[in-house]
Amino acid sequence: MSELDRLFNRRLSRGQFVKLGAVAAGTSFLAACGGSESSGSAAGSIEDEPGNLSVLEWAGYEYPAYGKVEGAPGVLDQYVEAYSKPTYTFLTSDDQALGKARAGSKFDLVHPCVSYVQDWVDLGYVQPFDTSLLTNFDKLNPSLVANSQIDGKQYFIPVDWGFSSVMYRADKVEPDGEVSWNLFYDDRYKGKISWWDSPIENFLIWGYTIGQFDAYDWDNWTDPVLEDAKKFLIEKKKLVRNMWSSQTDFDTDVANGNVWIGYAWGGSFKAAKDAKLDVVYADPKEGRLSWNCGFVLGQDTANYHHAHAYVDQWISAESAGWIIPNYYYGHTNTEVDTSGVDPELVKVFKLDDPTALDEPKAHIERYVPERRKFAKAWDEVKAA
Amino acid sequence: MTETTADTPAPPRKGWRRPRLGTAGLVLPPTLWLVVFFLVPVGISAAYSVGALSFFPGEAALSLDGWRDFLDGSAYLSLFWKSVKIALIVSVASILLAYPVAYYIALCAPKRKYVLLLLIIAPYFVSYFLRILAMKVILGDQGVINSFAYWTGLRPQDDPIPELLYSQTTVVITLVFVFVPLVALPIFVSLENLDRRLLEAATDLGASRFTAFRRITLPLSLPGVLAAFVFVFVPTLGEYFTPLLVGGTDGFLFGNSIADLYGASQDWQTGSVLSLFLLFMIAVLMAAFARFISLRSVAAN
Numbered sequence: 001m002s003e004l005d006r007l008f009n010r011r012l013s014r015g016q017f018v019k020l021g022a023v024a025a026g027t028s029f030l031a032a033c034g035g036s037e038s039s040g041s042a043a044g045s046i047e048d049e050p051g052n053l054s055v056l057e058w059a060g061y062e063y064p065a066y067g068k069v070e071g072a073p074g075v076l077d078q079y080v081e082a083y084s085k086p087t088y089t090f091l092t093s094d095d096q097a098l099g100k101a102r103a104g105s106k107f108d109l110v111h112p113c114v115s116y117v118q119d120w121v122d123l124g125y126v127q128p129f130d131t132s133l134l135t136n137f138d139k140l141n142p143s144l145v146a147n148s149q150i151d152g153k154q155y156f157i158p159v160d161w162g163f164s165s166v167m168y169r170a171d172k173v174e175p176d177g178e179v180s181w182n183l184f185y186d187d188r189y190k191g192k193i194s195w196w197d198s199p200i201e202n203f204l205i206w207g208y209t210i211g212q213f214d215a216y217d218w219d220n221w222t223d224p225v226l227e228d229a230k231k232f233l234i235e236k237k238k239l240v241r242n243m244w245s246s247q248t249d250f251d252t253d254v255a256n257g258n259v260w261i262g263y264a265w266g267g268s269f270k271a272a273k274d275a276k277l278d279v280v281y282a283d284p285k286e287g288r289l290s291w292n293c294g295f296v297l298g299q300d301t302a303n304y305h306h307a308h309a310y311v312d313q314w315i316s317a318e319s320a321g322w323i324i325p326n327y328y329y330g331h332t333n334t335e336v337d338t339s340g341v342d343p344e345l346v347k348v349f350k351l352d353d354p355t356a357l358d359e360p361k362a363h364i365e366r367y368v369p370e371r372r373k374f375a376k377a378w379d380e381v382k383a384a
Numbered sequence: 385m386t387e388t389t390a391d392t393p394a395p396p397r398k399g400w401r402r403p404r405l406g407t408a409g410l411v412l413p414p415t416l417w418l419v420v421f422f423l424v425p426v427g428i429s430a431a432y433s434v435g436a437l438s439f440f441p442g443e444a445a446l447s448l449d450g451w452r453d454f455l456d457g458s459a460y461l462s463l464f465w466k467s468v469k470i471a472l473i474v475s476v477a478s479i480l481l482a483y484p485v486a487y488y489i490a491l492c493a494p495k496r497k498y499v500l501l502l503l504i505i506a507p508y509f510v511s512y513f514l515r516i517l518a519m520k521v522i523l524g525d526q527g528v529i530n531s532f533a534y535w536t537g538l539r540p541q542d543d544p545i546p547e548l549l550y551s552q553t554t555v556v557i558t559l560v561f562v563f564v565p566l567v568a569l570p571i572f573v574s575l576e577n578l579d580r581r582l583l584e585a586a587t588d589l590g591a592s593r594f595t596a597f598r599r600i601t602l603p604l605s606l607p608g609v610l611a612a613f614v615f616v617f618v619p620t621l622g623e624y625f626t627p628l629l630v631g632g633t634d635g636f637l638f639g640n641s642i643a644d645l646y647g648a649s650q651d652w653q654t655g656s657v658l659s660l661f662l663l664f665m666i667a668v669l670m671a672a673f674a675r676f677i678s679l680r681s682v683a684a685n
Binding site for chain 1: 438440441459460462463520524525526527546549550583628629632633636640641644645647648649650651
């Protein structure tokens with residue numbers, strides 16, 4: 001999460017939230033009144049395009065930070081030298097990205113996660129990629145590619161993936177038997193637990209752990225089941241010190257000893273290791289959750305070919321070779337060479353295992369048709 | 385028509401002048417600003433709140449369900465009252481802490497007045513965000529206060545003072561810390577404008593210092609106190625950033641719900657209902673205070 005972005009958010013939120021929120025809505029209204037740009041298409045060539053690529057991106061994924069190599073060309077240098085440096089806008093969550101687009105901002109490329117691609121398609125903001133323009137496409141992990149198709153179309157090019165699991169301090173926490181997600185509900189560690197503030201994942205964890213059913217099978221989530229989950233989470237909320245919404249907050253809490261158990265991505269494990277803490281990135285018996293993000297292509301892009309060239313660079317083997325040791329994330333390119341990476345990390349994050357994301361040891365994120373139902377229940381948990 | 389005009393003299397146009405072009409030029413930009421960036425967006429929010437507009441296309445359907453669900457004892461409504469409670473505590477605590485400071489600067493330190501005032505405002509040289517992060521460092525389990533408690537043996541190691549970080553208490557402490565300088569200013573101004581001769585007269589007539597304070601200083605500084613109250617109460621009511629950073633699970637407030645509804649929940653309808661409700665309550669409050677404050681200043685004159 002970029003600090004600037006947070007400051008910006010802060011300005012928007014301090015004072016009269018409503019007034020300023022209304023300003024944002026007003027801007028979007030004005031934007032909506034503006035004429036639409038000419039729609040880009042496969043026709044034409046890269047030379048005919050303006051080339052001012054605009055990307056809605058996570059902080060840390062922008063040029064030149066992403067792919068920077070000391071004393072050598074970085075991963076994105078080739079693209080930037082051939083064309084030009086893209087303009088970045090930062091997102092801090094998928095919902096926020098969708099909100100920005102809904103408020104009228106247009107982008108050539110956006111970097112959402114796979115469970116939101118259907119929303120982008122439903123809102124009519126994106127168009128399918130032409131995979132024949134991506135030289136690296138056939139090297140991508142087939143299960144991630146399959147997981148991201150909608151009606152057989154490639155609206156989404158999967159890029160980075162990773163796990164979401166329980167991380168705990170080995171010197172402070174003794175799991176009861178085989179490690180399980182139920183560390184999140186362990187009364188012994190009251191005040192030392194941190195959940196992720198996200199409406200879907202907390203119910204998924206409850207489903208796999210307490211409900212003991214396939215939580216990603218939405219048919220299992222009848223109203224009484226959701227009600228049970230809600231009550232349980234309200235009860236266990238007392239154990240939770242903080243529900244983190246930005247990874248930096250969680251990392252700081254771990255480093256400062258405020259929490260010992262938490263919902264963690266790979267980067268948090270790296271941060272805790274860097275802080276010389278004795279932490280375990282668990283493989284809970286119910287399976288890890290996992291995420292996968294990638295690119296969608298703006299419906300109205302005037303930079304159709306530039307966008308493809310940029311994405312092609314992102315899904316290259318050298319990009320994979322960079323993201324793994326730098327962010328501890330996985331990458332869809334299967335031709336990656338992990339020989340230079342710390343063997344412990346490769347093992348913990350199964351970076352060399354193409355089946356790492358397969359059921360039942362991992363549950364890859366996917367579209368949530370009734371997201372609002374969960375969101376409402378989650379808001380009630382938080383408000384209780 | 386013409387007859388009546390002839391019979392009765394035209395009413396005198398008291399104080400009425402044709403508006404000049406310059407006046408229009410001055411009034412127009414702020415009016416436009418308000419219309420475009422305030423009234424229109426409020427209208428859009430209102431449209432969302434009754435389902436005339438919707439987040440996903442094709443979902444729009446006019447209904448008052450959003451309002452009914454909210455007002456019918458929803459979790460959000462109780463959250464609003466929680467925010468009111470916190471905002472009251474923060475406002476009162478800030479005023480109680482700031483009043484003596486403002487009093488001292490205005491009445492007891494004539495020479496160093498503006499140096500002290502500058503010191504009061506000094507925290508504003510640092511961004512709000514950084515000041516909140518600093519509070520995390522101070523209040524954390526290994527933070528300044530807890531470390532001191534461990535060192536002195538007041539608390540055993542690894543047993544931090546509960547509620548210090550990530551609680552309603554933290555939200556109150558942080559907001560008071562942020563608001564005290566802001567609150568001191570209007571109180572300072574009202575004390576500064578106080579007619580000192582009134583205090584001399586009180587002393588001449590045999591009033592004790594406390595009586596003089598109670599019957600002269602305090603009543604005359606009330607407009608400043610009320611302005612300070614509004615300065616704190618209104619932003620705190622919709623506050624979302626501080627609870628997000630230091631509130632933990634217990635410090636979640638109304639503003640956080642609004643942020644969530646526009647964000648993760650993709651429920652712009654309920655989000656708009658909550659925003660408009662907040663706007664309405666603040667408008668009512670401001671109207672009440674504006675009346676009270678103006679009456680006060682008239683009475684003071």
